[in-house]
Amino acid sequence: MTNPQHQTDAINADAFEAVCVMGDAARNAQSQLAQANTEAKNELLNAIADALDNHADVIAGANALDMSQAFDDGMDAGKLDRLKFNVPRIAAAAQGVRHVASLPDPVGEIVRGYHLENGLRLQQVRVPIGVLGMIYEARPNVTVDVASLCIKSGNAVLLRGGHAAERTNAATLSIIGDVLAEHGYDQAMIDSVDRYGRAGATAMMEARGHIDVLIPRGGAGLIQAVVRNSKVPVIETGAGNVHIYVDRSGDLDKAIPILIxxxxxxxxxxxxxEKLLVHRDVAETFLPKAAAALAEAGVEMHADERAYGIIEQARVKDAHLTHATDEDWDTEYLALEIGIKVVDSLDEAIAHINRHSTGHTESIIAEDYSAIEEFTSRIDSAVVMVNASTRFTDGGVFGFGAELGISTQKMHARGPMGLREMTTTKWIGYGTGQMRA
Amino acid sequence: MTNPQHQTDAINADAFEAVCVMGDAARNAQSQLAQANTEAKNELLNAIADALDNHADVIAGANALDMSQAFDDGMDAGKLDRLKFNVPRIAAAAQGVRHVASLPDPVGEIVRGYHLENGLRLQQVRVPIGVLGMIYEARPNVTVDVASLCIKSGNAVLLRGGHAAERTNAATLSIIGDVLAEHGYDQAMIDSVDRYGRAGATAMMEARGHIDVLIPRGGAGLIQAVVRNSKVPVIETGAGNVHIYVDRSGDLDKAIPILIxxxxxxxxxxxxxEKLLVHRDVAETFLPKAAAALAEAGVEMHADERAYGIIEQARVKDAHLTHATDEDWDTEYLALEIGIKVVDSLDEAIAHINRHSTGHTESIIAEDYSAIEEFTSRIDSAVVMVNASTRFTDGGVFGFGAELGISTQKMHARGPMGLREMTTTKWIGYGTGQMRA
Known part of the structure; x- marks a missing residue:
C-alpha cells in the first residue's frame, strides 16, 4: 500500500539522520581546521582559487546545463543573471578567494584579558563557531564566497543552494573538495545537502546540536521560513525596508543625489x-525637485496625501505618481519604486521608521546637530547614515573584505557580517592551583 | 458546551495577545531608558535599592506566604531555601543593586571606528538590545538582580518567575514600579507575565518581534523546553557537565584540593x-588519594572499570563506590556524586569531553606546556581552566560585578553574561554627501 504522507515522513527522517551525520562529520573535520594556523589556511585558499581557475570550464559547463534548464523552466531574466557562472565570473570568484586569503585572521585575537586578584590569568579568545549551515538561493558565486569565508574563519559548513544551481554547485564543491583532500583536510568540512533536496533544508533546521548556526540568505520568504521554523539558532539577514529622512535642516543639494x-x-x-520621509517645512521646496529627479530616473512614486498634492501641483514631467496605501510603508519594493511621506516632525519620522523599518539601514539628511544626534541615537536599526547613501551598508565597503550577509537582528551580529562575526569566544584561565573560597 | 481543549487555546490566545501588548509597551518604555545617561540610571538604581530596604517588611511578608504555601505543597528543603527572601536577604539584594549602579555602563562604548577612503566616518557603538524576556525558577533574588542589570544596560524586561514565588515577585515588582513612576519612567519597562501563569511563559516564546531575546535560567528541563520551543531568539544558559582532567604531567598535590x-x-x-578523567600513567598513584579525599567529603564515586579496580584495591575508607554506566558520562548530578574514568591519552580525554560536555567549563591539571596548549585550544567549551577550580566560572568572579546567567551556546555571548553581554551594537556613518560609485 502506498501512503504518500507516510512516504514523505520517511524521506524526511532519512534526510534528518543523514544531515545529522554530515554535521557531525563536519564538526570532526572542523576541529582539524581550527588547529590550522593562518599560513596553512591561506595556502589552502590560494590553492582553491587556482583550482577554480584551472577547472573553470568544468564549472561553466555544469552551469550551462543549469542555465538551459532554468530558461526552459521559465526563470526570469534577473534570476537567470544571478544563476550565470561563466568563466569570467568564476575567475572573479577565484580572485575573491585570494582576497579572503589576504584578510586578517580573526581566530586567536584576545578580546579581553586580565589577572584576577588571586592571580588567575583570564583571557577571552576569539575562536571559530564550529559548524555553520547556509541556505541560499540559486547564486553559485555565494557557494565560493561562503566556502572561502568559512575556511578563513576556521568553520565547517553545510550548504543548501537553490535547486536551479545544483549542477553548478556540485561541480564547484567537487573541485574544492579535491583541493581539501590534496592538502590533507577532510572533505566533510564543506559539504552540500543538495542531494536531499528541500528535505535537506528542513533537516538542517531540525539538526540542533549538529549545526551551530543557520544563516538563510535570499528573499524575505525564504528567510522568514527559516527564522520561524528552525530549531537551530538563526542569524536573520537581509530584508531592507530602507528609509531616507530629509530633515528641515537638510542641505537639499546634497539630498537629491544621495536619494537618487x-x-x-x-x-x-x-x-x-525604499522610502523617502520629508519634513513638512521643506516639503514644498524639496519634493518637486526630488520628484523630478526620481521621474527622470524612472522611479514610480507612491505618495501619501500631502506629498501627492505637492508633486501633482508641481506638474513634474513624466512622473509616475500613485497614492500610497498602508501596505506601502511595510513593503520592500526591490524595484524602481519608492514610498514618499511628509512628516510633521523629526519625532514623527523616527517613530514611523522604528515602526515600519526592517532594521537594516536608514539615512538622515540634516545639518542641525541636535536633530542628527537624536536620529542616530533613537533609530533602532543596524546602520544609521548621516548625509550619506544607504548603499554603503556592505561588508566590502565597511572594510571587512567580504561578507556572509547583513544581519538585521540584534543577537550575535548586527549589520554586515565578515570574518569576525563568524567567530565566538572562549575564556581561558591560567592558574597555579587557585581554589574558590 | 464546555470544551476543555478549546478553552485552553482561547486562554493561550488571550495570553499571547496580552504578552505582545506588554512587549510593545516595554519597548516604548525602553526607548526612554535608552536615552537616559549613566548618572540618571544610577540614580534610579540607588533609589530602588533604598525602596527595597525601606519596604523589606512588605516583601518579606509576601515571601512568608509563599514559603508557607510551598512548604504545605511539599517543596524540598533546597528549593525552600532558594525561595526564602527574608529581610537580611532583601538587604543583600538591595546592596547588589547599589553595586550594579557602581559598575561601568557598557552603553555608548565605541567598539570600532575608522574613516572609509571616501571620508565616511564609521563607528560601531554599543547599544541596549531592547526588550528581554526572562523565564526563571522560584528565586526572588533573581527578580531584583535582573531588574537592576536591565536598567543599567538600558533594556526593558518581561519576567516569568516560578509559580511558587509569585507573591514575593509581585511585591518586589510593585515597589520597583513605584520608584520607576516617581522618577518619571514608564512602569511597563519592568513587568511580569505571572498573571497569565504558564500560558504567560508559552506566550513569551511565541512573541517574536515583541521580545528580542529570551533567557531561560534554571533546571535543564526548563532550559531545554524554552530552547526547543521558542520562536524568539534564546540564549541557552546553565547546564554544566563539568570535567576535570588530570594529565600525566599534573602536579598531584595541586590536583586533590582543586578537585575537592x-x-x-x-x-x-x-x-x-561532575567528572574526573585521569591519565592512565598517574591513575595508580592519583586515584587512591583522590578517592580518599572524595570519600572523606562524602562524595559517591561512579567509576569506570579501570578506576573501580584501582580504588577498590586501595581499600579507601568509607568509599561509596559504584560502577559507572554509559548514562553517567552525560549526567549533571548537582549532588555529592562524581563520575571517574581512566583515559589512555590526552587525546582521549579531549575527545571524551568534547563528546559528553555541555560546553560550560573544564579544567586540566598539568605541568606539560604542550599538553596545556592542546587542551586549551581543542576543548570546545565556554571556559577552560588550567590548574584552577572550575568554580571560578562566574560573572562576579570574572569581574563583571553581576551576571545574568552563564551562556553555554556560541551565539552572541559565551560564558558568564554581564552588562556588556546584554547589549548589541549599531553602526553610525557620519558623511558629508557620500554616494556609492
Whole structure:
C-alpha cells in the first residue's frame, strides 16, 4: 500500500539522520581546521582559487546545463543573471578567494584579558563557531564566497543552494573538495545537502546540536521560513525596508543625489532606499525637485496625501505618481519604486521608521546637530547614515573584505557580517592551583 | 458546551495577545531608558535599592506566604531555601543593586571606528538590545538582580518567575514600579507575565518581534523546553557537565584540593565538577588519594572499570563506590556524586569531553606546556581552566560585578553574561554627501 504522507515522513527522517551525520562529520573535520594556523589556511585558499581557475570550464559547463534548464523552466531574466557562472565570473570568484586569503585572521585575537586578584590569568579568545549551515538561493558565486569565508574563519559548513544551481554547485564543491583532500583536510568540512533536496533544508533546521548556526540568505520568504521554523539558532539577514529622512535642516543639494544614488544605483539589493520621509517645512521646496529627479530616473512614486498634492501641483514631467496605501510603508519594493511621506516632525519620522523599518539601514539628511544626534541615537536599526547613501551598508565597503550577509537582528551580529562575526569566544584561565573560597 | 481543549487555546490566545501588548509597551518604555545617561540610571538604581530596604517588611511578608504555601505543597528543603527572601536577604539584594549602579555602563562604548577612503566616518557603538524576556525558577533574588542589570544596560524586561514565588515577585515588582513612576519612567519597562501563569511563559516564546531575546535560567528541563520551543531568539544558559582532567604531567598535590574544591565547595551549581578523567600513567598513584579525599567529603564515586579496580584495591575508607554506566558520562548530578574514568591519552580525554560536555567549563591539571596548549585550544567549551577550580566560572568572579546567567551556546555571548553581554551594537556613518560609485 502506498501512503504518500507516510512516504514523505520517511524521506524526511532519512534526510534528518543523514544531515545529522554530515554535521557531525563536519564538526570532526572542523576541529582539524581550527588547529590550522593562518599560513596553512591561506595556502589552502590560494590553492582553491587556482583550482577554480584551472577547472573553470568544468564549472561553466555544469552551469550551462543549469542555465538551459532554468530558461526552459521559465526563470526570469534577473534570476537567470544571478544563476550565470561563466568563466569570467568564476575567475572573479577565484580572485575573491585570494582576497579572503589576504584578510586578517580573526581566530586567536584576545578580546579581553586580565589577572584576577588571586592571580588567575583570564583571557577571552576569539575562536571559530564550529559548524555553520547556509541556505541560499540559486547564486553559485555565494557557494565560493561562503566556502572561502568559512575556511578563513576556521568553520565547517553545510550548504543548501537553490535547486536551479545544483549542477553548478556540485561541480564547484567537487573541485574544492579535491583541493581539501590534496592538502590533507577532510572533505566533510564543506559539504552540500543538495542531494536531499528541500528535505535537506528542513533537516538542517531540525539538526540542533549538529549545526551551530543557520544563516538563510535570499528573499524575505525564504528567510522568514527559516527564522520561524528552525530549531537551530538563526542569524536573520537581509530584508531592507530602507528609509531616507530629509530633515528641515537638510542641505537639499546634497539630498537629491544621495536619494537618487540610494534608490537607483542598484535596485534589487537590500541596502537600496525604499522610502523617502520629508519634513513638512521643506516639503514644498524639496519634493518637486526630488520628484523630478526620481521621474527622470524612472522611479514610480507612491505618495501619501500631502506629498501627492505637492508633486501633482508641481506638474513634474513624466512622473509616475500613485497614492500610497498602508501596505506601502511595510513593503520592500526591490524595484524602481519608492514610498514618499511628509512628516510633521523629526519625532514623527523616527517613530514611523522604528515602526515600519526592517532594521537594516536608514539615512538622515540634516545639518542641525541636535536633530542628527537624536536620529542616530533613537533609530533602532543596524546602520544609521548621516548625509550619506544607504548603499554603503556592505561588508566590502565597511572594510571587512567580504561578507556572509547583513544581519538585521540584534543577537550575535548586527549589520554586515565578515570574518569576525563568524567567530565566538572562549575564556581561558591560567592558574597555579587557585581554589574558590 | 464546555470544551476543555478549546478553552485552553482561547486562554493561550488571550495570553499571547496580552504578552505582545506588554512587549510593545516595554519597548516604548525602553526607548526612554535608552536615552537616559549613566548618572540618571544610577540614580534610579540607588533609589530602588533604598525602596527595597525601606519596604523589606512588605516583601518579606509576601515571601512568608509563599514559603508557607510551598512548604504545605511539599517543596524540598533546597528549593525552600532558594525561595526564602527574608529581610537580611532583601538587604543583600538591595546592596547588589547599589553595586550594579557602581559598575561601568557598557552603553555608548565605541567598539570600532575608522574613516572609509571616501571620508565616511564609521563607528560601531554599543547599544541596549531592547526588550528581554526572562523565564526563571522560584528565586526572588533573581527578580531584583535582573531588574537592576536591565536598567543599567538600558533594556526593558518581561519576567516569568516560578509559580511558587509569585507573591514575593509581585511585591518586589510593585515597589520597583513605584520608584520607576516617581522618577518619571514608564512602569511597563519592568513587568511580569505571572498573571497569565504558564500560558504567560508559552506566550513569551511565541512573541517574536515583541521580545528580542529570551533567557531561560534554571533546571535543564526548563532550559531545554524554552530552547526547543521558542520562536524568539534564546540564549541557552546553565547546564554544566563539568570535567576535570588530570594529565600525566599534573602536579598531584595541586590536583586533590582543586578537585575537592570544584566538586564540593558548592554542590548544586553549574560550575561544580561532575567528572574526573585521569591519565592512565598517574591513575595508580592519583586515584587512591583522590578517592580518599572524595570519600572523606562524602562524595559517591561512579567509576569506570579501570578506576573501580584501582580504588577498590586501595581499600579507601568509607568509599561509596559504584560502577559507572554509559548514562553517567552525560549526567549533571548537582549532588555529592562524581563520575571517574581512566583515559589512555590526552587525546582521549579531549575527545571524551568534547563528546559528553555541555560546553560550560573544564579544567586540566598539568605541568606539560604542550599538553596545556592542546587542551586549551581543542576543548570546545565556554571556559577552560588550567590548574584552577572550575568554580571560578562566574560573572562576579570574572569581574563583571553581576551576571545574568552563564551562556553555554556560541551565539552572541559565551560564558558568564554581564552588562556588556546584554547589549548589541549599531553602526553610525557620519558623511558629508557620500554616494556609492
Amino acid at each position: 544614488n540610494a534608490k537607483t544605483q542598484r535596485v534589487g539589493v537590500c541596502n537600496a532606499a | 574544591n570544584a566538586k564540593t565547595q558548592r554542590v548544586g551549581v553549574c560550575n561544580a565538577a
